Amino acid sequence: MRHLRSLLFVPGDRPERFAKAAASGADAIILDLEDSVVPARKADARKAVADWLASERDVPAIVRVNPLGSDQIDADIACLRRIAPDAIMLPKAEGAESIATLDSLLGDLDAPIIPIATETPAAIFELGSYRACADRLAGLSWGAEDLPAAIGAATSREEDGRYTAPYELVRSLTLFAAHAAAVPAIDTVFPAIRDESGLAAYVARAARDGFTAMLAIHPAQVAVINAGFTPGAGEIARAQAIIAAFADNPGAGALALDGKMIDRPHLIQAQHVLARAAASLLPSEGGAFSKAFNRSKPHTTSSR
Incomplete structure (x- = not known):
């Protein structure tokens, strides 16, 4: 499967933008039924998304549903069962229990799930629980807008654009939660x-x-994001040199390379670089999520 570097949102009630989004070079598009669609247009958005997903496409398509417990989720689920998207994005997720709840609503639909995992205060304390349902996830992402609104904070950013301390912490916790669950960490x-x-x-x-x-x-x-998550020539050459050095010295725990010490963590990092470089060269294709994340549902349980 191609390494997914860029996931591009497009409002679900703007079908005239779907083809442009799909042709943008994004590794996947997110057809949004939530924040970018006002309540009066939710039904129109579901129809537009269903109509578009019924046609041939060359890019994986994710559908962001409305939150669990909202007055829109039942209609969203009914729509998903008809169209079977490549993945589902769940906003305001609160750990493995939310994934189990969504799974029970989905029934036989086995599309993988990408939680937006930090949009409520309670969600922060459930980040570690995603390990319990990792077999149902296609990644883990976070948000810096809903959470400050939920707690009455003025902003999540400093004047220069950097995150304030609470949201820098949330970003870091999401990063480690994703890696603990062995799923893609999506900024x-x-x-x-x-x-x-x-x-x-x-x-x-x-x-x-x-x-x-x-x-x-x-x-x-999209182009800037794709370039930033694709290893450059210098990074690839360095990774190849590290791997070659350990291949030439299979019993070594640490080596000198270009005047610097390298050890096993450097080797692991180099292997990741080459894996990302190879994956970025693969063509994107519709259904990529479904093919790569063929998960079984019995393991989707709450960690509580």
């Missing part, structure tokens, strides 16, 4: 659409820290 959106240099710096930081993908809100962001 949240960068809201300044026209700030290409700021976006590039944000993506570079995400890739440096261990995120493997990012949410996008505009087609113009």
Whole structure:
């Protein structure tokens, strides 16, 4: 399966934008039934999404449903059962218990799930529970907008765009929760659409820290995100040199390479780099989630 670097949101009630989003170069598109669609247009959005997913497509399609317990979720689930998307994005998720609840609503539909895992205060304390349902996840993401609104905070960002301390903590916890569950860590959106240099710096930081993908809100962001999560020639050459050095010295625990010490963690990191580089060269295809995440449901349980 192709490494998913960019996941592009498109409002579910704007079908005229679907083809443009699919042609943007994004590794997957997220057809949104939640925040970007006003209540009066939810039914129109579901119909538009269902009609589009019934046609041939060349990019994996994720559907973001409305939150569990909302007055829209039952209609969303009925729609999902008809269209069988490649994955489902669950907003305001609160750990493994939310995944179990969604799974019970989905019935026989076995589409993998991407929780947005930090949008309520209670959700923060459930991040570690996603290990209990990792076999049902296609990744783990977070959000920096709903949570401050939920607790009455003025903002989640400093004036220079950096996250304030509480939300930096939330970002870090999501990163480690994703890796603990062995699923892709997906960083949240960068809201300044026209700030290409700021976006590039944000993506570079995400890739440096261990995120493997990012949410996008505009087609113009896709190329920058894809480039930032694709290893460059220098990074690949360095990884190849590290792997070759250990291959030439199979019994060594630590080696000197170009005047610097390297050890087994460097080898593991180098292997990850080459795996990401190889995956980024594979063609994207519809149904990629379904093929790669063929999970069985009996393991979806609450950790509480």
